[in-house]
Amino acid sequence: MLHKSRRSPKLLAGFDITAFACILAVVILAIMIAKSVSDGVHSPVAVDPPWEGHAVSMASALREDAITVRVADGGQVWLGGDWLDADSLPLKIAYRLKDPNVERTVYIVADKKAPLGSVKVVLECVRSAGITRVVFLVNRWKN
Amino acid sequence: MSFSMAGGGARGPQINVTPLIDVLLTLIIMFMLVVAMDPEYGEKVQIPQPPKDSKSVPEPEGTVVIQVVWTSKDAPPTVKINQEDVRFEDLEFRLGQIYLKRAEKVAFVRGDADVNFLYVADVIDLAHHAGVQRIGLLTQGQELRRE
Numbered sequence: 001m002l003h004k005s006r007r008s009p010k011l012l013a014g015f016d017i018t019a020f021a022c023i024l025a026v027v028i029l030a031i032m033i034a035k036s037v038s039d040g041v042h043s044p045v046a047v048d049p050p051w052e053g054h055a056v057s058m059a060s061a062l063r064e065d066a067i068t069v070r071v072a073d074g075g076q077v078w079l080g081g082d083w084l085d086a087d088s089l090p091l092k093i094a095y096r097l098k099d100p101n102v103e104r105t106v107y108i109v110a111d112k113k114a115p116l117g118s119v120k121v122v123l124e125c126v127r128s129a130g131i132t133r134v135v136f137l138v139n140r141w142k143n
Numbered sequence: 144m145s146f147s148m149a150g151g152g153a154r155g156p157q158i159n160v161t162p163l164i165d166v167l168l169t170l171i172i173m174f175m176l177v178v179a180m181d182p183e184y185g186e187k188v189q190i191p192q193p194p195k196d197s198k199s200v201p202e203p204e205g206t207v208v209i210q211v212v213w214t215s216k217d218a219p220p221t222v223k224i225n226q227e228d229v230r231f232e233d234l235e236f237r238l239g240q241i242y243l244k245r246a247e248k249v250a251f252v253r254g255d256a257d258v259n260f261l262y263v264a265d266v267i268d269l270a271h272h273a274g275v276q277r278i279g280l281l282t283q284g285q286e287l288r289r290e
Binding site for chain 2: 056115126
């Protein structure tokens with residue numbers, strides 16, 4: 001006579017997915033906080049850059065250590081999250097360039113209504129800091 | 144007669160967290176996609192370096208300087224290629240003609256201080272599309288030296 005094993009309908013071992021859900025929730029919160037913090041650092045002032053049709057992709061502008069200068073429509077200048085006057089800009093850029101890993105390119109986000117004169121002041125400061133490569137970050141039309 | 148309270152009884156109500164995990168996974172994927180699909184676009188320019196010696200170096204022949212000249216408030220500026228007036232709509236075509244036979248595709252952009260940056264960005268964008276590979280944006284000090 002064969003002995004037929006009978007399994008209990010009860011679950012023998014259960015995977016506790018509550019802990020998994022908690023980890024996912026924490027990951028989402030971390031992503032949201034990191035994104036809001038990084039947006040806060042990179043967008044301290046409302047700048048509306050112009051829209052262009054042939055701008056090229058600039059993946060390196062998304063680097064954490066990219067030197068990004070913002071020029072508002074009133075001519076105010078921001079380096080990263082810090083508002084500063086143009087006189088201190090060369091020193092601040094030179095300080096950032098002490099890091100040998102920093103790309104020697106300055107990314108300028110200028111408002112479309114910013115007077116060119118204020119952009120030129122920034123360019124002069126960038127040049128006096130020893131940088132010749134500049135990228136104007138713009139929005140791109142979807143073709 | 145005795146009653147046992149330990150185990151054996153029906154388990155209490157439990158929250159089904161499986162849909163919650165589905166929602167969380169979807170949110171994570173959406174966040175990752177939004178971050179990945181948000182690239183930056185830009186227009187490359189260079190800032191010309193002044194000559195090392197104090198003597199003014201003569202401008203090389205054939206240098207193309209695109210000038211963006213302020214006209215009046217809220218009016219679009221006029222554009223000149225060297226001293227030739229060009230309509231904004233014809234700028235790309237004219238630059239294409241100029242750079243068609245040139246090996247060195249370099250142009251300089253000079254603009255008045257009151258001109259909105261929008262127009263200068265447009266000029267740089269059109270010049271790039273017309274085939275100009277390197278654009279130098281003349282700054283305040285360099286303009287003064289040229290004048």
